[in-house]
Amino acid sequence: MTAARSSARRGAAALWGAVGILAVVVLWEGYKFLGPAEGVTIGAVEGETGSGVMILPRTHDRAMPHLIDMVTRLFQSTSGGDTPPLIVPVITAALTTLGIAAVGWLIGVAVGALLGALMQRWRLVEWGLLPWIVVSQTVPLIAFAPVMNSIGLQIDRDVMPWPQWLSVAVIASYLAFFPVAVGMLRGLEAPDRIHVDLMRSYAAGYWPTLLRLRLPAAVPHLLPALRLAAANAVLGAVVAEVSIGMRGGIGRMLIQLAGQASSDPAAPWGPTFGSIALGLIAAGSVALVGLGLKNYRRGEAAA
């Protein structure tokens, strides 16, 4: 690939990105302009509040603030008085959550990779473990989070210092390990029979086969799993910090500002933009991992 072609490609990508954002702006403002202020409800009974089903959302300023108001709000004082512009706490809160999600992601990837490798090594472990791994993901996070918080507080009291953010990171890792474990198992089992037989004919043991054949072959399965894990870790961190009341993160900020949505409707959109940026940064960082491994990325499985 020549330099000129690659930079043209990059330009096109940037253009498409801009078009995407513009499309969202046009859709939002277009619907706000055209749609009825009170939305469209079908089957409403006269005099019976809350009857019927709303099929088109309301468009008035409390329900859908103008995008320009949301952006302006970012540069106005957060809570009145001398508080800094909203964008400052949004950025610090997003970075806090990103850091916790990153720790959660690392724990999740380590645990998931280990479980995947164990399951591939011993069929018995796969039979015993895989159903539990699947079942683990059906436990609702909001049920699991307070339990984890309580365990964390007990450890902090009796065993060793355990900051609250670590509980959040563990909860995030609980969501993150799953795609990695499954992706790792799939990936390590991906090499063709003929390649495994070749390694065996070289009298290569488990470890050389793992390092030279199975791990490289697992890369196309692992990268999408790592991306899913990043998305899950961010989601887990946001939900967990809301659920256990950890201060400083973007989820809690969102919840607090949402309580003021009647009198200050543009405010909750600040942290909403923050969490969107957070997800993009998380997914983008994992894409960087992929760059280093591009020699192994033939025939990558779709995420």
Add this chain to the structure above:
Amino acid sequence: MRHSTRRGLAAIAAAAATALTLAACTTAETDTTDSGEFEPITEVSLQLQWLPQAQFAGYYVALDQGYFEEEGFDSVSIVPSGGDIVPQDALVAGDVDFAIAWVPKVLGTLEATGVELTNIAQVFQKSGTLQVSWADSGIASVADFEDKRIGSWGFGNEWEIFAAMADEGLDSTSVSITTQDFSMNALLDRDVDAAQAMTYNEWAQILEVVNPDTGELYQPEDFNVVSYEDTAGAMLQDAIWADTERLEDPAYADAAVRFLKAVTKGWIFARDNPEEAAAITYDAAINAEAAFPVGPTHQLWQMNEVNKLIWAGGDFGLVDAAAWDKTVTGALAAVNQDGLNLITTEPAASAYSNVYIQQALDALAEEGVVVGGDYTPLDVLLTEGGQ
């Protein structure tokens, strides 16, 4: 052979039993030796039931003004909620030493789990819950709820509604109860006929919204307000709870009294200097707590309304037996939309005690602090968005 094995097992069991009894004896012994002399507790934590805001001004003022230090505490941590933290559960779990919670919610927990907690100070003497409807809705009293859609937050905030309805012979078959979020949009968008609001928070929030028809803020005349304080459903709200079993420990009981002394001083300061107290709380919220409270005028409104609930004529923090009984009666009568009762039997006598707050008040009176008195309300002018 088998016989000897069995005998061996029996011996082991006996040894284990002796060991356990001995262990029990030793712990009992240490308990009794503690009762004479104790090491004063210097670190305590208080679990709030919501985000930092002027509703909890007294505690933040006590922290800011050094009242806790004056009572011998080196460190007092105030733990906000606002997530899924249930104050009484945090107290039962031992995560905190004291907790702020509404009386009906704790009564429900006490009956459901069988734990024992004691209300050691009734901070709010009156209920601050409202049901707000549009002026044209014709909802002037609880009786008018019939066939209407009534909003409530749930999470134990709904029991006053059900108790008031039960008194009017209404239940969830004749009134549609629906969950509302913590903004007032459900009422403003007419998704509900009447929305739940606290005098000190959500009611102000509606009045901080611009009426699109006039271009001015909504005015109180635009709405009908049912105050649960005036109904049979009125229940006691913010109270300070302690672990009943731990109160046997003289060190904890002593800490409770000292804690209440500091808190009482904090609330007296908030009564006499509402502007300053609101500012202290607002500063604590935005700085120390990294929270996002509604702006300063909203906090002053809240401080003003909270003071009205606290200073109802009597001394600070004493549980009024009549109000307690009314709360229990309401709690026994209330049936929610799932057909469940909040409680089915009277709470244990240990559920409240005026012993500790009385000790605190007496000690303060000796120090020359006037612990009772009235509050002179301010006129707070709300602004758009509370800022």
